[in-house]
Amino acid sequence: MQVRSRRRGLKAGIAVVVAALLAVGVWAGLTWWPDRQATAAHSAAQLVATGLTKGQYAPGSIVDDDSGTTPDLAPVVKGMGKARHDVTVASMTEPKDGLAVATLRHSWSLPGSPTPWTYETSLEVRRGDDRWRGEWDPAVVAPDLVVDEVMSIKRQQPDRAPILGAGGKAIVEPRDVYRVGIDKTKASGAVAVSSARALATAMDIDIDTFVSAVQKAGPRAFVEAITVRVDSDQADAAFAVDEPGVFLVPEKRMLAPTPSFARPILGVVGDATAEIVEKSDGKVLAGDTVGIGGVQSAFNDQLAGEPGYAVVAKGGAQERTLFTTEAMPGTPVTLTLDIATQEKAETVLADVDPASAIVAVQPSTGHILAAASGPGGKGTSTATQSRYAPGSTFKTVSGLALLRSGLTPTSTVECSPTVTVDGRSFKNVDGFPASALGSVPFSSAFAQSCNTAFIRAGEELAPAALPAAAAALGLTAQAALGVPAFLGSVPEPKPGTEEAASMIGQAKVLASPLGMATVAASIAAGKPVAPTLVVDTKTPGPQAPEKPVTAAEAAQIRTLMRGVVEQGSATFLLDVPGAPVVAKTGTAEFGDADALKEHAWMIAIQGDLAVAVFVDEGTGGAATAGPLLEAFLRAVA
Numbered sequence: 001m002q003v004r005s006r007r008r009g010l011k012a013g014i015a016v017v018v019a020a021l022l023a024v025g026v027w028a029g030l031t032w033w034p035d036r037q038a039t040a041a042h043s044a045a046q047l048v049a050t051g052l053t054k055g056q057y058a059p060g061s062i063v064d065d066d067s068g069t070t071p072d073l074a075p076v077v078k079g080m081g082k083a084r085h086d087v088t089v090a091s092m093t094e095p096k097d098g099l100a101v102a103t104l105r106h107s108w109s110l111p112g113s114p115t116p117w118t119y120e121t122s123l124e125v126r127r128g129d130d131r132w133r134g135e136w137d138p139a140v141v142a143p144d145l146v147v148d149e150v151m152s153i154k155r156q157q158p159d160r161a162p163i164l165g166a167g168g169k170a171i172v173e174p175r176d177v178y179r180v181g182i183d184k185t186k187a188s189g190a191v192a193v194s195s196a197r198a199l200a201t202a203m204d205i206d207i208d209t210f211v212s213a214v215q216k217a218g219p220r221a222f223v224e225a226i227t228v229r230v231d232s233d234q235a236d237a238a239f240a241v242d243e244p245g246v247f248l249v250p251e252k253r254m255l256a257p258t259p260s261f262a263r264p265i266l267g268v269v270g271d272a273t274a275e276i277v278e279k280s281d282g283k284v285l286a287g288d289t290v291g292i293g294g295v296q297s298a299f300n301d302q303l304a305g306e307p308g309y310a311v312v313a314k315g316g317a318q319e320r321t322l323f324t325t326e327a328m329p330g331t332p333v334t335l336t337l338d339i340a341t342q343e344k345a346e347t348v349l350a351d352v353d354p355a356s357a358i359v360a361v362q363p364s365t366g367h368i369l370a371a372a373s374g375p376g377g378k379g380t381s382t383a384t385q386s387r388y389a390p391g392s393t394f395k396t397v398s399g400l401a402l403l404r405s406g407l408t409p410t411s412t413v414e415c416s417p418t419v420t421v422d423g424r425s426f427k428n429v430d431g432f433p434a435s436a437l438g439s440v441p442f443s444s445a446f447a448q449s450c451n452t453a454f455i456r457a458g459e460e461l462a463p464a465a466l467p468a469a470a471a472a473l474g475l476t477a478q479a480a481l482g483v484p485a486f487l488g489s490v491p492e493p494k495p496g497t498e499e500a501a502s503m504i505g506q507a508k509v510l511a512s513p514l515g516m517a518t519v520a521a522s523i524a525a526g527k528p529v530a531p532t533l534v535v536d537t538k539t540p541g542p543q544a545p546e547k548p549v550t551a552a553e554a555a556q557i558r559t560l561m562r563g564v565v566e567q568g569s570a571t572f573l574l575d576v577p578g579a580p581v582v583a584k585t586g587t588a589e590f591g592d593a594d595a596l597k598e599h600a601w602m603i604a605i606q607g608d609l610a611v612a613v614f615v616d617e618g619t620g621g622a623a624t625a626g627p628l629l630e631a632f633l634r635a636v637a
Contacts, residue, residue, distance in 0.1 A: 037095045037132075041125045044132035045089045045102035048123055052087040052104070052141065062134035071136050076145075079152025079314070082282035084109040090120060098127040104140065110153065110309050110325075111282030117311060117323040119143055142313070142322055149313045151322070157288060158305040160254050161330035163266065163295060166338040166369065172266060172296075174252040176230040180238045182214050182223045187245025195243035199225055202241045203234065227253065262342055264373050264381035265483065265533070267294025294381075295333060295534070298483050305330035334535040336367035344635040345372035348628050352376060354616040357383035358632055359517040361610045363524035366532045368481075369609075371514065376616065384485040387510040388614065391588030391621065392429075392449045393601045394505025396519055396557055397490070399446060400549065401469035402457050403556055409443040413457055415450035422496040426455055426504075429587060429620060447563035449585060451504045458503035463492040466502055466509075472549040473519045474528040475511060477542035481533040487515035506588055513614040520603040520610035523558060526551035529610075558582050558605065569622040570602070572630055577637040579607035583629070585621030600624035606633060 044061070051057035055077050057070050064071045077085070090105040101124055108117040121143060124135040138145040145151070163172035180203065182196050196214040200207040203226050210225050217223045228234035230250075238248055254269040256262065272280075272288045284290055291300040308327030313320045345358040349372055356374035361367070371383040380386070407413075415437050418427045428451050436448040445453035470476045470490035479485035488511035493502040501507035511519075514531060521529040528548045530541050561582035564570045573581040586601030600618030602625035604611045611629060618624025 037127070038092075038100070041095050041100040041127070041132045042089065042092055042102070044125045044134060045092060045100075045104070045123055048102075048125075048134040048140070049087040049089050049104055052106070053085055055085065060131075060133065062136050062140075064136040073141070076138070076141055076150050079150055080108070080311075081153055081285070082111050083153060092125075095127070100125045100132075106142075108311070108323075110311075111280075111285070112155075112307055113309050113325055114306070115325045144320075145313055146316055149316045149320075152312055152314055154310040154312060155285065156308040156310075156327050158307065158327035158329040160269065160289070161303045161305065161332045162254070163303070164332050164334040165342075166336055166367070168334070169339055171261070171335065171337065171339060172254050172256050172269075175255040177227050177251050177253045177255070178230060178235055178238065178248040179222075179224050179227050179251055180235075180246075180248050181225045182245045183247040184214070184217060184219055184221050184223065184245065186247065187243075188219060191244050195241075195245045196223075196225075198243045199238070199241050199246050202237050203228075222247065222249070227251075229255070229259070257339060257343070258346075260346055260375070261339075262337060262346075262371065263294075264377070264379060265294050265337075265371055265384065267296035267298075268292050269296055294483055295335065299333045299534075303330040303333060336362075336365075336369065336532055336535060337371070338369040341370040341636055342372060345370040345632055346374075348372075348631045348635065349374035352615060352628070354618070355380075355382045355386070356615045356628075357386070357513040357613070358628065359383050359513045359612045360632075360636075361514075361517045361521040361529065361531055362608055363521040363529055363605070363610050364608050366521065366529045368514070368517075368531050368533050371533075374615075381485075382513065382614070382616075384479075384481070384483075384512060384514045386512050386614075387486060387489070388512070388599050388616070389507075389509060389588035389590065390488075390505040390511040390516055391586035391599060391601050392451070392505055393516050393519075393584050393586030393603045393612075393621070394509055394511070395446065395449065395454060395503075395586075396523060396561070396584055396603070397469045397473055397475060398454055398458060398466060398503045398505075399557060399560060400472060400553060401461055401465040402442070402454075403553060404469065405461055405465065407442055407457060409441065409446075409556060409560060411442045412439050413442050413445050413450075413453040414438075415440050415445050415448070415453040417452070419452040419455050419500075421455065421500040424497045424500075426451055426500055428452060443560055443563050444567075446560040447566075447568035449564075449569065454503045455500040458499060461499075463495070463499075466490055467492055468545075468547060471545040472528065472547055472553075473522040474530060474542075474545075475515050475519050477518075477528070477530060477545075479514070480530065480537075480541050482537050483533065485514060485533075486512045487518055487531075488512065505586060513612045515612075516601065516603050516614075517610055517612035520605050520612060522549055523554045523561070524605045524608070524610050526554040561605070570604075570626065572622075572626060573604065573633070576606070576630060576633045578633075581606045581633065585626065587618075587620045602626055602629045604629055604633065609636070 047061040086107045090103045092102045104121050162170045165171040196211045200210040214223045272284045272290045291297040306328040309325045311323040349356050352374045355377040358372045360370040373382040467490045475488035479487050493499040498507045565573050569585045570583040583604040588599040589596045591597045600615040600621050602613045602621045613625040613629045615624050
């Protein structure tokens with residue numbers, strides 16, 4: 001009885017468990033099936049979103065009911081160029097009767113635009129053949145897009161801002177030009193070729209290259225040969241070519257007052273090269289005008305502003321605008337360059353064949369008033385980027401080191417015809433006055449630029465004395481102009497010949513004309529001057545030297561430099577109008593020992609003006625750089 005009862009109880013318990021399991025199974029079946037379908041539908045919608053992001057649907061992810069095929073998305077969005085399209089599934093309805101509706105969230109990042117284009121579209125997802133797929137509708141790509149419509153970006157560049165100079169005067173601004181070329185609607189075939197040859201000859205451009213361009217161009221093309229300024233000799237030459245098809249198109253271009261005006265520093269505005277387009281990551285497009293070199297390039301974003309964009313739908317009954325942003329004009333960049341001073345410096349250098357430069361700095365502000373590079377530099381900024389031995393102009397620096405070591409202007413030094421250091425003989429400049437030889441005051445050795453006196457006196461200097469003096473006068477600071485520039489480099493010299501040569505501005509001592517103008521400006525100001533080119537730039541200034549030049553030290557150097565004008569090699573500056581001029585000449589030998597050449601230098605201070613003049617190859621500072629300095633000072637007086 002008991003055994004039978006236990007069996008009955010066991011069977012009853014099993015029945016209860018089975019019933020419970022069946023109940024759970026039925027409940028699980030009712031809930032798990034819809035969850036699985038929702039997941040599948042969401043995955044299908046996500047696959048479509050991924051295809052939209054990539055610009056190409058995966059096969060079978062979305063189907064056109066009319067054709068039963070996966071539509072080709074690429075032609076629809078090809079006109080969007082390098083705009084980045086990000087699409088996510090924002091939400092989705094529960095599947096019902098094999099249908100779910102997804103909300104897709106779109107964000108387009110347009111090249112060069114800080115404002116994204118965002119919107120949402122609906123995507124129907126249907127189940128068929130045991131698979132969920134998106135249902136094609138052009139409106140999935142963009143709101144209200146219809147069959148045959150494609151999307152495209154229109155880009156509007158704003159007006160480029162001018163570059164201003166001292167006093168807010170425009171340096172670079174829109175100026176009238178002619179685009180000179182051949183209009184093939186007015187001349188074709190052999191006639192166009194003949195006209196192209198005549199035009200290229202008159203404009204002094206490569207004949208074969210231009211003729212080839214004309215031959216390859218389409219029948220309605222305008223083939224540009226050159227752009228010239230209105231009222232220029234080149235414009236007159238173009239007008240004189242009386243041949244069929246020669247055409248001058250008036251335009252405005254962002255130009256400086258003259259073709260040469262501070263060109264290595266300013267740069268130019270021109271068509272973006274393939275390299276610039278490639279490096280811009282879509283911000284610059286083919287056909288854009290951009291800054292090339294100098295300030296135009298370094299401050300291109302500020303000057304160019306932000307382009308405006310319109311996304312349009314084309315191919316339908318009429319073109320429709322889907323999204324727009326306003327173009328933001330550029331803002332001017334203001335430089336310290338004074339137009340009149342720069343033009344006078346360039347005029348002085350116009351006929352100098354070797355590389356040359358004139359730099360003028362205002363000591364009270366550090367403003368660079370002129371940074372002219374002569375035509376011999378062939379487009380490089382000799383004024384601000386060259387690296388040359390400064391010769392005896394560096395005696396202003398080594399002179400400061402000697403003053404700091406205890407020497408005074410009245411201290412007696414030995415000025416001999418030659419001095420030998422470690423077997424190398426150093427001499428004074430050719431034509432050195434015999435009356436200045438012997439035991440002389442340091443002021444006389446400075447005025448006459450006695451190399452041997454400086455070399456002998458420098459033997460007692462600590463290795464760090466020259467670099468410290470150079471830093472004190474701002475020569476070795478990091479130039480902070482907003483564009484590439486170099487001031488100077490003065491490493492600690494090794495004892496012996498390197499130390500001797502460094503005392504007279506040779507060996508490893510290097511400077512640019514800007515660097516030596518900075519030295520002169522620091523002497524004038526009685527404190528280190530940091531040269532400035534761009535007004536209100538956020539570029540950090542140079543770090544202050546550990547031991548800057550003092551007002552008393554600078555006053556002593558100015559007195560020594562005045563001696564160069566009163567009794568030394570710069571007496572030709574005595575009658576320059578205006579405040580008294582103080583100066584220092586410089587000559588630095590370079591090249592092969594049996595055929596040495598000379599860099600010619602001169603620096604000067606007159607009132608609130610510090611100037612450096614440099615010529616790559618000359619016959620001495622006074623003879624070659626001196627007349628240029630005098631001409632410049634008289635021009636700006």
